Amino acid sequence: MTQLTDIDAALAWLLVRATPLAETEPCALLRARGRILAAPVVATLDVPPHDNSAMDGYAVRSSECTDVALPVSQRIPAGSQPAPLEPGTVARIFTGAPVPAGCDAVVMQEETLQEEDGRVRFTRPVRAGQNIRCAGEDIAAGAVILPAGSPLSASDLGLAASIGQATVEVVRPLRVAVFFTGDELVEPGQALGAAQIYNSNRYWLVPALEALGCTVCDLGIVPDTLEATRAALRQAAGSCDVIMTCGGVSVGEEDHVRSAVEAEGRLDLWKLAIKPGKPFACGSVGSADFIGLPGNPVSGFVTFATLVRPFLLRRAGLAEDRLHPRVMRLPVAFDWLRPDPKRTEYLRVRIVTGETGQRLEKFPHQGSGVLASCAWAHGLARVAPGQVLAAGDLIEFMPFPEGI
Amino acid sequence: MTQLTDIDAALAWLLVRATPLAETEPCALLRARGRILAAPVVATLDVPPHDNSAMDGYAVRSSECTDVALPVSQRIPAGSQPAPLEPGTVARIFTGAPVPAGCDAVVMQEETLQEEDGRVRFTRPVRAGQNIRCAGEDIAAGAVILPAGSPLSASDLGLAASIGQATVEVVRPLRVAVFFTGDELVEPGQALGAAQIYNSNRYWLVPALEALGCTVCDLGIVPDTLEATRAALRQAAGSCDVIMTCGGVSVGEEDHVRSAVEAEGRLDLWKLAIKPGKPFACGSVGSADFIGLPGNPVSGFVTFATLVRPFLLRRAGLAEDRLHPRVMRLPVAFDWLRPDPKRTEYLRVRIVTGETGQRLEKFPHQGSGVLASCAWAHGLARVAPGQVLAAGDLIEFMPFPEGI
Known part of the structure; x- marks a missing residue:
């Protein structure tokens, strides 16, 4: 597709194709x-398997609880099996212990007085059924x-x-293979050469997948050639349910991922009508799904949170009504006067509690390519194409799931 | 203390004593x-370490971008080190690639036309600085x-x-030892004798501690004697930062936990002014903190979520502004006409989204001793002592953290 694809349409399309694991x-x-x-x-x-006492106190026949003090005929700790309650007596009983046959109420200890001879007197009226938890x-x-x-x-x-x-x-856990391409990528901890950047995508994507409960097969950085990319795809498809990459799916001619997936399987390229994040690829290699996120970490992260996460959760067996984070409507603490005319924008925002309740503040530098905005934010505010906001206007807020 | 202790006062007291781990x-x-x-x-x-291109396109001198088509003098893939830009030429450049010296703008591919001889013509005005991400x-x-x-x-x-x-x-992870006492307890998977119940506390407490990132030392069921309880306390204190139990700390005389902790260390017993959940113990054994939750699973769970979780997170090193779940104010979908006059009630509620927005529904059987209400709920609604609610009234809602 060369036209912009609406995010909701893309999500619906993906979810129809997300076959839950059967194993x-x-x-x-x-x-x-x-x-x-x-x-x-x-x-x-x-549960409970037997009628039992909700209190520490005395098991009684409620009709016998008059002004007269009654003797204690047995003692019923939790875990014991009581004899039937002798008429004219009470039983000392403890929380969780089964009530004896004949007993129809338990009087809590604080509502009794003990005489010198051990007999028990009641300081409040006793109601049949009180403080008994019934079987089932x-x-x-x-x-x-x-x-x-x-x-x-x-x-x-x-x-x-x-x-x-x-x-x-x-x-069983969803198995997701990930790999990363781009000759400019260097792993953290290594020295950065001129014109190189650290491979940050690996370090948010792998933990985010693990936070969803996926088993991750991490193939690391794959050399930026068609043959190496095809080999990585074949290896991943042999053992995993889903293959994910970041980058390599834009219109630039240096990207081998697109042609490698097309050679090994099939691929749809979308231009999603979202900001940040536009290029998105999905398809299949063998029996594995293929998902290609944009290479810009913020674009990739937002596309993952809005589109890919529900797809993966559905594949992993989650019920349809559990796929989406609970969305709230909250007022914004800022103006948003130059909306994108065609794309849904996902602003990285934080909930701030003030005197007038909760409001959403936005990360100052929304255009950044690094994950500072995502690490800072509590979630995403969704701005519709062309939607102008003034401070105080309500907006749809999607909190980030914990750990992501 | 024999008086009811306010939950906020108890939490403040605990947090003052929660020493963050230093290792x-x-x-x-x-x-x-x-x-x-x-x-x-x-x-x-x-970051970025060098000025680089935000687009696939052409690196240019903006002043040279007139109506005249310009030849391509070099090709700069990501990861390469470009030569300075020759005057009167442009360079083919890709996203993330460093811009060459002399270049002050990048023109995206879609805003160019390529002549038959390979020279490039611009279809839109070019602004200095456009599509360049600056170092830092x-x-x-x-x-x-x-x-x-x-x-x-x-x-x-x-x-x-x-x-x-x-x-x-x-x-380093907080080490928490847990054990469970009570002769009526049986582990799941085993046959249930008369007057016995399954030990459900172990199966929510251990995962809840793990969800907080704690390393759990699970001592299982300890025989209900003073000596066995004291031995378990000594073993736990030798290797852990915190010791937790469920049950054994109420006024009932069958409880050995209280006397065991008093013999091995020191103990405060509180009657918390919360519902569900009243008996709560805290103290120390050796250098370990001791926390005794109520034995009723729902009481234990609610006490854990409201009081113990922030304490453990603080002990584990979390910053003070991170300890508490983000609270929301939401309307209730029910009436609450008979509030407890003295205790703060935590109702197990669910967020339901309807035509008029989000409302809180409550689990029908709030008095239950099993965790059905907690498993069903999205979180806790906090009702102040004596607070009467009518449908539509706003109330404080504390969502359960994910996984708990």
Whole structure:
């Protein structure tokens, strides 16, 4: 395509083609944080499994709790199995312990007085059912407690443990190969020759992919020749689900990536109607998807955050309603008087909390090629083509996901 | 303390006592995501290091760009070192390539026409300085590009790479020991006896600590005796910075954790004025901090999210302005007519986007002891003691950090 492609249209096009991984594997709970659940977790038992005490106190028959002090007939610590409650008595009971048969209420310790002979008197009226947690009250056997397609959080794992699951079935990690081309690139830590620049794209892209849960196959810098680029593509396609590069897909004739992908598979080149970031390539090599980000780090980063991240998450098995960051509408703290007439602009902005609430401030140098604006920002403000902003106007704000 | 302790006062008290770790270590960039920067990263060079082209096109002297077509005297790919620009000529140049001496502008390819003899004609006026990125424009040597005390994101690492840093100095991970007591506890995957419950606390606490970047020493379930608890405390104090348990710190007499900590170190017991979650213990054993969460998983989780997480992050070296999640004010989609008169309530809520914007819905069963509400929720809505809410009222919303 030579025309500018709308970002929303590009995203919809990509998501239609993002086939979720079908391979799954069992995973121990304590290793499953961030993994994507492949099948719903269904409760196989009631929680709590038995009626139990919500308090430290006394298990009683509520009808017997009059002004008369009652003797303590048994003691029920958590983990024990109580005898039925003898009529005319109470049982000392502790939080989580099963209530004895015959008991219909628990009185918290703070609402009792103990006589010298050990008998217990009640300082407040006792209501049937009070301080008893009923079997199945929290989770009923058969209920879906975690839906498929969700990334597992710490609380999800605690919830799965509470019904006794030791493992969960998760989607295997998405394997993403990355390589970088350009004879001007030097790895950090090495001396910089004249006309050379450090390969910064590798150092944001690999961690960003790992933050999404991908297994990264990092091929490093590939020599800037057609043959080396084709060989890297073939190697990556043999073992990975997705191949990503930065740069090499613009109209310049020094770029071998485009012709290498065309020789080994197929390629679509887009000019995205976004700023920063315009050249974008996608296609396939063998059974692997190919994604070519713009070589400018800021353009690449913004294109990754807006377009590629949802595609990768969908490929990795995330449910459709989980793909997009939660967008907010917040007022801007600046004027934006010369919008791009044709392209959606993603300004790198920060949330600043002041007396009048939260506002978005922008990084001063939006045109920079280095990631300072992205490292500084809390997320992206989306300005529509031609949209003029005055301080106080509301705008769509997309926070960066944690770690990215 | 036997009185209810205000949550904000408790947090302030804890943060004053949270001594940041002083030990640091070098870390390779590709392993540093999520690590906490121990010293600012200062640029040692200009970025870009030389004036270079922002476009694929032609390097020119702007004063020479008249109606006359000019010959191409050299070709400057990225990574090469150009000769000075011959007067009366232009140089073919590519994005990122250094501009030749004498050149003061780059004309993008799309604004040129090539004659049959190879000479180049310009279709638009040429402005001095256009499409040239100046040395030091993005980062000036000597500038602080990343502040100390920040957790390293993918874009931070890309930024550090762009000035050639191969490693960053980070704070060593905080070591946290955890153990769980209670004879009623059974590990998931094992059969549940009568009066037993699964140990769900381990399965949210360990991943939540790992999500914060802590190294976890997981001692599992410790037998519910004073001697075993004291032995676990001594073992943990010998190797860890912080010791955490769930349960065992309420007023019930079956709890050995309190007396074990008092025997091995010192302990403060608080009744926090929060709901869910009331009993909270903190103290020390040897040089390690001790934190005792309530045993009810929801109480423990909420206490962790509101009180313990900022404490641990501060201990781990995070800067003070980074400790707290960004709070938002959002309207509720429900009425809350019977608030607790004395305690701050943390409702588990979800952001729902409708036609009128974003609103907070609450989990129906706020009183549950299992983590279903926390797994379902996007975060916590904070209701002040005695605060009555009607649908549409604004409330303070604290999103859960990712992975927790």
